[in-house]
Amino acid sequence: MNIMNMESQIFSPGSCDFWMSKTRPFIVGHRGASAEYPENTILSIKQAIADGVNAIEFDIHSTLDNELIIMHDPSLDRTTTGSGMISSRNYFGDIEFFTTKEEPHCSIPRFQDVLDLLLKAENSHVWVVIDIKMYLSPEILVTLSKILKSYNEDLSVFSKRISLGIWHPKFISYAKTYLPEIPIVHIGVSLKIARNYFADADGYNLNYIAVSGHEGQNFIKEAHNKGKPVFAWTVNKEDRAKNCHNLGIDAIMTDKTKFFVDFFKKFENENEQEEEYGEGTGLVIERRKYRPLPGPFPLPFVGNRLQYRGHPATWAKRLQEEYGDICEIYMGNERHIWISRADLVEKIFRPSLNNNYLIRITPREGLDEIDVTTKGITFNRSLDSWIFNRRFFNQAISSLNFMKQSVIRTQNLFEEMEDYWRELKLQTENTSGKEFTLNISEWMIRFTTDVIFILTTNKRAYSFANYFNQLSNTKTKQHSEIEMIESENLIKNIRSWLHALQFFMDTPSLWREYIPNFKKRSEYLKSEVDRLNNTFMELVKQRRKEIEMTPEDEQLMPDMLTMLLTVNTPRDITTKLADEHHTRPLSDEEVRGNILEVISAGVDTTANTFCFIVYHLGRYPDVKEKMLQEFNSVFGDDLSRQIEYEDLNKLVYCDAIIKEVSRLMSIVPVIFRMSINEDEIIRYNFPAGTQINVNTPAIHTHPKHWKDPEKFDPSRFLNQGVPGGNRIAKNSLLIFGGGLRMCPGKNLAMTELKTLMVLLYRKYDVDLVNINEPVKYHYSIVKSCDDLMIRIKDKKQ
Numbered sequence: 001m002n003i004m005n006m007e008s009q010i011f012s013p014g015s016c017d018f019w020m021s022k023t024r025p026f027i028v029g030h031r032g033a034s035a036e037y038p039e040n041t042i043l044s045i046k047q048a049i050a051d052g053v054n055a056i057e058f059d060i061h062s063t064l065d066n067e068l069i070i071m072h073d074p075s076l077d078r079t080t081t082g083s084g085m086i087s088s089r090n091y092f093g094d095i096e097f098f099t100t101k102e103e104p105h106c107s108i109p110r111f112q113d114v115l116d117l118l119l120k121a122e123n124s125h126v127w128v129v130i131d132i133k134m135y136l137s138p139e140i141l142v143t144l145s146k147i148l149k150s151y152n153e154d155l156s157v158f159s160k161r162i163s164l165g166i167w168h169p170k171f172i173s174y175a176k177t178y179l180p181e182i183p184i185v186h187i188g189v190s191l192k193i194a195r196n197y198f199a200d201a202d203g204y205n206l207n208y209i210a211v212s213g214h215e216g217q218n219f220i221k222e223a224h225n226k227g228k229p230v231f232a233w234t235v236n237k238e239d240r241a242k243n244c245h246n247l248g249i250d251a252i253m254t255d256k257t258k259f260f261v262d263f264f265k266k267f268e269n270e271n272e273q274e275e276e277y278g279e280g281t282g283l284v285i286e287r288r289k290y291r292p293l294p295g296p297f298p299l300p301f302v303g304n305r306l307q308y309r310g311h312p313a314t315w316a317k318r319l320q321e322e323y324g325d326i327c328e329i330y331m332g333n334e335r336h337i338w339i340s341r342a343d344l345v346e347k348i349f350r351p352s353l354n355n356n357y358l359i360r361i362t363p364r365e366g367l368d369e370i371d372v373t374t375k376g377i378t379f380n381r382s383l384d385s386w387i388f389n390r391r392f393f394n395q396a397i398s399s400l401n402f403m404k405q406s407v408i409r410t411q412n413l414f415e416e417m418e419d420y421w422r423e424l425k426l427q428t429e430n431t432s433g434k435e436f437t438l439n440i441s442e443w444m445i446r447f448t449t450d451v452i453f454i455l456t457t458n459k460r461a462y463s464f465a466n467y468f469n470q471l472s473n474t475k476t477k478q479h480s481e482i483e484m485i486e487s488e489n490l491i492k493n494i495r496s497w498l499h500a501l502q503f504f505m506d507t508p509s510l511w512r513e514y515i516p517n518f519k520k521r522s523e524y525l526k527s528e529v530d531r532l533n534n535t536f537m538e539l540v541k542q543r544r545k546e547i548e549m550t551p552e553d554e555q556l557m558p559d560m561l562t563m564l565l566t567v568n569t570p571r572d573i574t575t576k577l578a579d580e581h582h583t584r585p586l587s588d589e590e591v592r593g594n595i596l597e598v599i600s601a602g603v604d605t606t607a608n609t610f611c612f613i614v615y616h617l618g619r620y621p622d623v624k625e626k627m628l629q630e631f632n633s634v635f636g637d638d639l640s641r642q643i644e645y646e647d648l649n650k651l652v653y654c655d656a657i658i659k660e661v662s663r664l665m666s667i668v669p670v671i672f673r674m675s676i677n678e679d680e681i682i683r684y685n686f687p688a689g690t691q692i693n694v695n696t697p698a699i700h701t702h703p704k705h706w707k708d709p710e711k712f713d714p715s716r717f718l719n720q721g722v723p724g725g726n727r728i729a730k731n732s733l734l735i736f737g738g739g740l741r742m743c744p745g746k747n748l749a750m751t752e753l754k755t756l757m758v759l760l761y762r763k764y765d766v767d768l769v770n771i772n773e774p775v776k777y778h779y780s781i782v783k784s785c786d787d788l789m790i791r792i793k794d795k796k797q
């Protein structure tokens with residue numbers, strides 16, 4: 001619909017066809033064209049009309065001599081050459097002589113002056129919103145009614161073009177009595193007030209912030225379902241205007257009338273269905289139009305990149321607050337859709353090989369450069385290669401043997417770590433040997449590195465032993481110094497590799513090539529990636545040799561490296577890892593990719609989840625107590641009984657704690673997917689190759705899916721699947737993602753976490769050093785816990 005082609009419509013905010021028939025918001029000149037001329041003046045209103053607005057908005061006040069004048073403030077001071085309250089001064093002989101302070105100095109118009117202007121035939125397409133401020137007396141509506149009635153025959157038509165914008169419910173009865181033919185539009189800043197006090201209004205004119213957030217979207221839907229329009233004030237920025245359009249807002253109040261009339265004209269032209277004719281061929285090619293989603297306005301080339309600060313997770317939160325549960329941003333020219341509600345991710349996580357979202361990420365040169373897009377699992381964009389690798393990876397780490405190994409290894413390594421704690425405790429003064437304070441986040445990242453390393457390679461990482469050496473007066477004698485130094489270098493190298501993943505995923509190649517700091521970092525990280533690839537390749541080759549050298553009657557170790565190297569070979573130590581479709585052995589490069597994958601995906605996730613668990617148990621002693629009772633029921637009083645893998649299945653409350661902590665902390669804050677073919681979600685369509693980002697923290701705390709979403713309550717995960725028990729909405733808990741790309745390390749992670757919880761809590765009293773301090777964290781690839789200080793005490797003492 002063309003912007004100028006609206007005369008035939010009737011501005012009746014109460015009627016559905018008004019807002020349903022349009023393709024973009026109406027433009028309302030806020031106090032006229034107030035960005036250009038003094039607000040609320042005839043000049044400003046004339047300019048707004050000349051600019052092509054659909055309506056104008058202005059405020060009225062009653063003078064002492066009962067004239068209605070057009071003015072925003074109750075006093076004359078800010079905008080006019082006069083001073084004092086309007087209500088205490090006469091119009092005639094007084095206010096009529098004042099002008100605006102701002103140039104060109106205009107006189108102060110009366111309501112009649114504006115009416116005269118609007119009743120001119122050439123302005124019959126212009127509608128009106130009259131703002132009645134809340135502090136005014138309702139009697140002002142009586143005066144307004146009298147003036148309108150004094151206009152005789154014109155009014156029957158004209159009154160249909162007016163809306164009465166009221167802030168306070170005290171005006172409702174007056175409006176209904178004196179101006180029954182004029183629709184009421186509530187003006188305000190609060191959805192709650194709009195719902196509670198203005199349920200009967202014919203429409204709503206709300207502050208942009210209120211109406212553009214998550215709840216605002218619900219509000220718009222509710223209003224539209226009742227056939228009521230929703231306007232937004234005051235919209236002076238492009239991204240907000242675009243968002244209003246996408247939210248289905250019916251009119252925007254703006255000071256910049258010319259700008260936004262032109263803006264929407266252009267927008268409309270671009271969005272009209274286009275047909276392109278192939279030159280000279282007679283061929284008609286239809287160019288598909290993709291509906292834009294709410295989101296900040298993108299700049300040419302850079303898109304919204306410059307608005308992007310910090311981690312995507314923190315940005316995503318702001319985006320959801322401002323633009324709702326599904327919105328979009330542009331990284332350069334690439335469109336990214338953010339989704340923050342469980343029902344909207346249904347098709348993304350559909351567990352089928354025909355799923356349109358089996359690829360994680362759009363093509364990124366940086367990730368190609370560090371060689372992770374055709375190898376391994378997480379960033380592998382080749383579906384055949386991903387399916388092949390994932391099958392072996394999955395099977396290897398889910399085997400019962402591997403799980404049992406993980407429980408044994410975790411216990412053995414924990415015992416070694418306790419030795420170091422004891423040694424450090426002895427070295428610490430002022431604790432009388434009873435208590436020991438430690439930074440659990442530092443210990444855990446090293447501990448899980450050791451566990452994962454030994455499980456995948458049957459080699460030690462000595463990561464927490466090295467940490468002990470840093471803290472202690474004496475070095476550990478348990479391991480050789482050379483091995484320790486080598487391993488410390490390796491660990492540092494792995495951390496650089498993790499940084500490289502994030503850096504090469506997010507940084508455009510042009511930046512890496514031409515901006516000196518980025519270039520330097522890129523070169524450094526690339527050399528670190530090469531170094532790590534070489535080290536792991538060496539490890540793979542060495543293990544292949546060891547396998548060859550091992551006599552056939554001698555058993556090979558059931559670690560992941562050996563499993564992957566022997567599968568589909570005569571020395572295959574695995575059962576059911578391969579099937580009739582996967583008959584070839586894995587190449588050295590594939591094995592290297594998979595091993596690196598476990599280390600990159602399995603260390604930080606598990607360590608940080610554990611730290612956040614420790615934090616929550618410190619803050620919620622009743623939950624800790626309930627957990628200890630569960631441990632007691634499974635392990636009795638024997639504090640040193642070996643933990644068996646089978647024990648862990650009995651720890652249902654412990655399981656619920658892990659889920660609840662992970663829900664609230666969302667360790668992996670974004671789950672990435674790419675659309676392989678063009679598709680649509682609700683009514684928004686988008687092309688093939690669109691990046692979809694699932695906003696897990698938002699889904700994990702969405703009030704639609706969770707009762708008291710911010711409350712820490714593990715019991716919400718108990719009694720599921722029983723009549724009258726708790727129900728968890730589908731796709732509302734995405735700790736390990738969903739669909740076929742769901743985390744393959746899920747069982748290993750849960751096994752390790754439960755084992756660790758038993759090991760730490762059944763033997764020690766564990767308290768937070770700073771119980772009232774909020775947990776500290778930062779975002780890297782995952783949400784990472786910083787400096788969590790705990791105090792532990794032997795239970796026996």
Ligand code: HEM
Nearest residue numbers: 377378601602605606609668736737738741742743745749
């Ligand atoms: C508490 C610990 C862990 C958490 C919270 C976690 C979470 C996740 C999440 C959210 C994803 C994305 C899933 C998706 O896209 O739908 C993922 C993927 C992945 N995780 Fe985990 N994870 C954990 C532990 C582990 C462990 C221990 C391993 C390995 C032994 C692992 C290996 C992987 C791999 C390889 C992928 C990529 C899967 C693919 O692209 O097909 N994770 N993880």
